[in-house]
Amino acid sequence: MSAPNAFFTETLLLLGGAVVTAPIFKKLGLGTVLGYLAAGVVIGPVLHGIGDGEAVLGVAELGVVFLLFIIGLELKPSRLWQMRRDIFGLGSAQVVLSGLALTAVAYLSGVTDWRGSIVAGFGLALSSTAFSMQILEEQGDVNTRYGQRAFSMLLFQDLAIVPLLALLTVLNGPKETANPLPDLAIAVGAVAAMIVAGRYLLTPLFQVIARTGAREAMIAAALFVVLGSATLMQMAGLSMAMGAFLSGVMLAESSYRHELEADIEPFRGILLAIFFIAVGLSLQLEVIYQNVLFIILAVPVVMVVKGLIIFGICRISGSSHNDAVRIAFLLPQGGEFGFVLFSTASATGGLLSNSTASLLIAIVTLSMALTPLGVALSKRFLTAEKHEELDEDFEGAGADVLMVGFSRFGQIAAQILLAGGREVTVIDYSADRIRQASNFGFRIYFGDGTRKDVLRSAGIDRAKIVVVCTHKQEITDHVVELVQTDYPHARIFVRSYDRIHSIALRNRGVDYELRETLESGLLFGRMTLEALGVGEADAFAIQEDIRRRDEQRLVLQATEGITAGRDMLFSKPVRPEPLVKPKRQMETFDASDGLSAPAQEEPARV
Template identity: 80%
Template sequence: MSAPNALFTETILLLGGAVVAAPIFKKLGLGTVLGYLAAGIVIGPVFHGITDGEQILNVAELGVVFLLFIIGLELKPTRLWQMRRDIFGLGTAQVVVTGLALTALAWFSGVLEWRGSIVAGFGLALSSTAFAMQILEDDGDVNTRYGQRSFSVLLFQDLAIVPLLAVVTILDGDKGSGSPLVDFGISVAAIGAMIIMGRYLLTPLFQIIARTGAREAMIAAALFVVMGSASLMQFAGLSMAMGAFLSGVMLAESSYRHELEADIEPFRGVLLAIFFIAVGLSLQLQVLLDNVLFIIIAVPIIMAVKSLIIYVLCRAARSSHNDAVRIAFLLPQGGEFGFVLFTTAAVAGLMPGSTASLLVAIVTLSMALTPLGAALSKRMLTGEEHEELNEDFEGAGADVLMVGFSRFGQIAAQILLAGGRSVTVIDFSADRIRQASSFGFRIYFGDGTRKDVLRSAGIDRAKIVLVCTQKKEITDKVVELVQADYPQTTLFVRSYDRIHSIELRNKGVDYELRETLESGLLFGRRTLEALGVTEIDAYEIGEDIRKRDEARLVLQVSEGLQAGQDLLFSKPIHPEPLIKPKRVPDPFDDDPLVSRSDATADA
């Protein structure tokens, strides 16, 4: 078969494997990552449909590159600076402590001498950015506290590959080429050049292309920027993913950020799927079979040691138990950069080639077990700890500030948006924010009972504050806070029930409404119509009930809950036989509807 035909066939196999495996494993609750891995194992090692898995892996690593670029687009330099403690504090501790622990294990196992043990230990300390971020993305947890802390650790691990490769050169002695100091200087210079180009060249470049209106040129420019920055970092000895991430960060404040993300997303999704399939293709079943006992012992021990250390370090960094468990089970696997480190060490003679292959197999198998570990972690969570997202109020500050995106608030927001009004919505439910984002809504995470959150959300610029929270006690806290610190703000509130409505009126809110009032009136009207009452009569009856309800509320506010009972209907109203109730035309009457029992008919 000719090379072009072989390439065409392999492409069909890869795409077909993704199409079949992903939905099946997603339906089984095992995640798409494990599905892609299984597809790769079936296509490659089992049926030998594709034999050059490593070559495909090299190309598919662009999926990781695009992933880091999109992550960079979501992180402004200011946000990255806020994460510095997790990146350089927790990240450094994780790499150093885990590396030393695994180095000791490798040394005491007797498989490697001390230099090879150092390379193996620190290589296994690295985790897979692609696997961890894909799992976070599938679960919608990228912006959670534990998701951001996990990403910080992964980001430092990507940075750590540079000094680790320098360590290989140092351990290699005179065999290595080049000076570690020179290599470090080149890396720093490359990062500096990337920052300068990102600040002064990238945005003007996209401005020029945007003026032409050539959509395909914009896509080509986006791909050029990602791959060009990745290649520059690779030339400087850094990872391609790091270069793409930096270019994304540089464009995070650009007005073209959302368009770039939309352009890159399809390429990222397909290439990342192929990357996971390629990992499965590269799995050396023969190596696994020849060393099955060693691997069965080594893989769980390595993952357990990494998980335990990560858990302890996260708890020391003041993560909650649940977040520490999630991170520990998300990052116990080996990483893609371990492949590079082990291969380089084998070439340098620090370990036999067979040992490097065994380590690669261990890393690959640990990757395959990660989705199962992430699913297992959910069984180890305790209590009903409230999940929190990182608060980011960029773009907030509309005329209307809505606190709580409940069912009631969602309907009200539709009315406002249809009326051409912008609305800033804050909610304290991570699940609700994830669900809203899947429908294209931008909801800000924040606790509306905190003054600093309301200020960050733009309450100083808001003309009206809508309190649409579901719990009465939370609603009362928000109302009291707004009235105390922002007394001039117009306050519209969704009340829990009739008693709550009375309490809110006593507090002096500008408008309140029970969630069930309008739906109950409409439900009753539709029931009357189904029983044969005309639509007009049903409407008038509904309006009469509405006015009676309002009159009762006015009396109850001033006289107590038992007031206005005479306005309630406790028995059916029976008009005279065969005569429908009619309106009595009395222009001097404030209430145009009289009680049905007083209606008279023209005879």
Template identity: 80%
Template sequence: MSAPNALFSETILLLGGAVVAAPIFKKLGLGTVLGYLAAGVVIGPIFHGITDGEQILGVAELGVVFLLFIIGLELKPSRLWQMRRDIFGLGTAQVMLTGLALTGLSYFSGVLDWRGSVVAGFGLALSSTAFAMQLLDDAGEVNTKYGQRSFSMLLFQDLAIVPLLALITILDGGSGSNAPLLDFAIAVGAVGAMIVMGRYLLTPLFQVIARTGAREAMIVAALFVVMGSASLMQFAGLSMAMGAFLSGVMLAESSYRHELEADIEPFRGVLLAIFFIAVGLSLELDVLIDNALFIIAAVPIVMAVKAVIIYGLCRVSGSSHDDAIRIAFLLPQGGEFGFVLFTTAGAAGLMSFSTASLLVAIVTLSMALTPLGAALSKRMMKGEDHEELDEDFEGAGADVLMVGFSRFGQIAAQILLAGGRDVTVIDFSADRIRQASSFGFRIYFGDGTRKDVLRSAGIEKAKIVVVCTQKREITDKVVDLVQAEYPHAKLFVRSYDRVHSIALRNRNVDYELRETLESGLLFGRRTLEALGFDDADALEIGEDIRKRDEERLVLQVTGGLQAGRDMLFSQPVRPEPLVKPKRTMDFDEDPLAGTADVTADA
């Protein structure tokens, strides 16, 4: 079979395995991750449908890269600074204590010498960011306290890969590199370059692209930024995932954050699924069979040691029992960076390649057992009350999601902000975002007619969705989408005109208002006052007009636009002096004597 045909067939197998396995395992309550692993084992080691699992794994690791980029988008630099104690305190303690404990076990097992034991111990101390974050995402608990603490440890582990790779160079006598200080300087310089580019180049780049209105260019730019930053970090000797994470953090305060997250999410989901399948593909059943007794003993011991140390550290650092149990059962597995360490150590002669393969098998099997462990952890919880969401993420916990920052929306937002409520605002106009930023407003670039953008903007947590777009067709699309996908959210909608108001009421929105109604009523009142009317009389007339306008709308919803015609005024009220009118005057919209609506946009 030709190479292109083979690639096509392998792609079909991977996608087909994901389609079949994920729903089945999700339905059984085992999680999609375990389903992808099972699909990989069936396709590869059992039926030999795909034999080059390691090559696929290399490509599918982009899923981890995209995952870290999205996580970075959700972390403002200020929030990252607040997490520094968990990252550098709890994270350092976890890697050091777990690494030393597992180093001791490796040495006393008699399989490795002290140098190989150090590599094995610290390699097994690292956990899988892909597995842990996917499990958190499936459960919707990424933003919980325990989710953030888990991520802090994972982030430090990603940072630790750099000194651990340098440690291999030291242990093998320095043959791997002749200039470790130069390598360190290059890594620091690359991080500095990422920070500078993120602060001064990325946002202007997306502003230029957004003004063109080319959706595909926005997606391509997002992919370019993620993969470019990942490649830069890899060149500097750091992990690709770390580069993507840094670029995400640099864009976390950008107005384009939600749009970028929505653009990247489909690629992240597909590639991460293929990553888990590839882990299953690379599982060497021969190694498992030949060393079955050793692996059966080693895997639970490694996972137990990590879980106990993590639980103790979390309790000491202030976590509740339930949160510590969750974290301990979420992070006991080996990580994908262990593959890198063990392979590098084998090439450096610190361990045999057969031992490296055995360690890779232990890591892979521990990954496969993690979803089961996470499910079993619930039996050990006490049901303690704890805060579910960390509200420190900008927009993530906002009660109000505003779609469209028109002049109407700007005024409404002022009322909400003055009332002390957080508002997440998205708009699809790059110029409006730039203008708003000049006045100190924080709004995000995003297309409110896209489900993925609404989800990224936090609609699942919003109590009210305020639609303030300037075009009727756009407003209708947003309303239909929200009602179909997020029926829990109340809809408050700015209508285009009276006809639009009637249509929105027929859609059963919770509240609608024509932009010109209140301003027209106020304008009329002020005009009456200028003509000599008493303020109280003018106010009473205005309130009566508002009341009867509402009554007419109710009639028109069921009886059509012509309903309530008799409530219109075509002549001034007599006699004078003015008394409270028995019929209301409405000059704003209805047809008069069969003619067209004189001001249909009111």
């Protein structure tokens, strides 16, 4: 087979593996990362479809570079400065403590001497930025407190690869007499050059290109900036990912940030997927087979030791139990830079034998593969978050209206009631919301509306109407059931969660229900029509027509199922304008028994 054909065949195998496995593993709840790994194992070691996994991995590492650039775009320099304690405090503690502990484990296992044990221990102390950040992104946890702390540790690990590579020179013995100061000066100079370029050159560059209106030139410029900064850092002895991250941070306050992110995202996604597949391709099944018992013990030992250390330092540094558990299960694996460290130690100086380096790489790869499963397992170790309790005596409680839940919906409704001269007793189970409301002069009682004793203390016996404005559907249903069972005299007005919830509440027999988004959506659509030139009277008539259709669909859906009344929905613009004919047809509909469908001759309705 010719080289071009082989290249295209391998590309098809990589893309096909991603297309097949990602949806399957996502559907199974195992995450796309594990799916890509499985695809790599099947394509490479099992079927031998691609032989040179290392070559694919070298190209696919650009996915990690693009990932760090996009992360940098989300972190303004001021935000990065706020994270400095986590980066250099938490991050350094994790690398040093994990490195020392795993060095001891490696030495006691007898796989290498004390020098090789140091290399193995600190190499295994590094975690996978690609795996961890991909999992955080899939779960939407990048900007959470635990996500930011995990990222801080990963960022320090990227910085730590420089001194760790220098450590190899020291461990090789006195024959290496090179002065490390010039290399350090070059690295510092490269970082300084990146900061200066990012501050004074990058934004003007994109301004010039944007004026030309050439979309492809903007994409090329974005790729040039990412790859150029990554190459500069690599030449200075730092990681390519670090260079891309710094360029992203420098552009975080640029007005072109969102456009850059949109341009880079497709490249990031596909290259990162190929990176995970390449890790699977590089897995040496023969090494695993020859050392299967050792690996069965080594992989969990490494992950447990590392996870316990991460959990401990997170707790000591102020993380909650749940956040510490999440971080500990997210970062126990080995990382991409472990591959670099072990390969370098094997190729130069002989600190590790080739077989030992292959064994360590297999351990790192398997630990990566187990990470998504570990993250899923972490949920079993989470504890219920402690809910802050406030002392409450319910002095002065009792009014015609008892409101359960002071959500944004309830706050607006309460304004109407208070403006109408009516007293409202409000109870809420959020201490923070009660404190915030008190700043505006509201008197809200702390209490759980799903408890009968709380409702009684809040004066439900005197209430004519109970207004339920809670956020969660299950809590709303619990309150409604409790009031209907024990206080049948009270009328119940409910904020529903969605359309299906509205139907369920009607079937329960509540006196009134309303979806939070209905009225605001109707008004928003009417105002948009008016802004497009439709007359105020016509826009109002259209709004009322849609309101009637919505109510009639609810009546049908309550008896015939959720798909009933689909013919009342508009999916195309109605012609001709103005909307006189649909309005007249709607009047015909209103004159009927309220359950029949609109006349068939109504135009432009699907």
